[in-house]
């Protein structure tokens with residue numbers, strides 16, 4: 001079977017864990033040459049080893065998406081290795097540190113430095129990825145695809161308010177940027193997952209209670225199943241691929257129907 005990204009070069013941020021790692025494996029399985037980018041260089045290298053073990057092509061780049069020069073460096077390293085860039089998946093993200101033993105912070109419980117860090121990674125990190133990729137796409141003159149990981153928390157009131165505000169910014173960036181760069185053949189979309197059991201927010205995907213946790217997460221969704229990182233990576237794969245060649249400005253929920261509404265009665 002022909003892969004959906006055969007011959008394309010894709011840069012994926014947050015590649016050392018969770019959704020980013022799942023996306024590196026899936027994109028490579030579909031023929032992409034992958035630039036696996038993470039602030040944690042060891043974890044990015046571990047992802048690359050997993051991709052290569054499956055017969056895929058990938059390189060790792062250490063990069064802090066909050067730093068524009070670091071993002072430019074990762075794009076340059078990818079272009080040097082693979083000759084071009086076709087897609088960027090801005091997936092790296094962090095959340096406000098939970099209160100030990102209590103969990104999510106209310107807005108008034110959020111603290112300055114923590115809020116600044118989350119905004120710098122979740123909003124500025126995505127913006128830096130977009131800027132750097134657009135400059136490279138313009139140099140190539142053949143368009144390109146941008147996908148970002150927002151969240152269902154950017155679409156509805158769901159969980160942490162400050163975090164949701166940063167993801168809402170990504171949702172709006174996606175629409176406005178899609179319109180701005182459409183005439184260059186650049187498509188801009190986002191995926192909006194509901195809760196997934198990853199290393200995010202101090203969770204443990206290898207927890208002994210994994211099955212029980214996933215069952216609880218799934219109960220919140222009309223479809224009744226927890227979201228897997230691969231579900232989110234699959235939506236990003238579609239949006240990066242030519243199957244989505246006439247789709248731009250879309251924020252695609254990957255939430256088992258959570259943001260669609262609630263069943264009344266029965």
Ligand SMILES: NC(=O)c1ccc[n+]([C@@H]2O[C@H](COP(=O)([O-])OP(=O)(O)OC[C@H]3O[C@@H](n4cnc5c(N)ncnc54)[C@H](O)[C@@H]3O)[C@@H](O)[C@H]2O)c1
Pocket residue numbers: 013014015016017018019020037038039040043063064065066091092093094095121125149150151152192193194195196197198199200201229
């Ligand atoms: N897990 C969830 O419940 C959930 C729900 C909705 C949206 N999301 C979003 O999904 C995305 C992926 O999260 P995940 O669940 O895979 O979490 P994760 O913690 O497993 O993975 C996030 C990765 O991003 C990397 N990272 C963090 N800051 C970075 C930076 N400044 N520069 C580069 N890399 C950085 C981390 O090192 C880590 O490898 C995030 O944008 C997150 O906000 C997660």
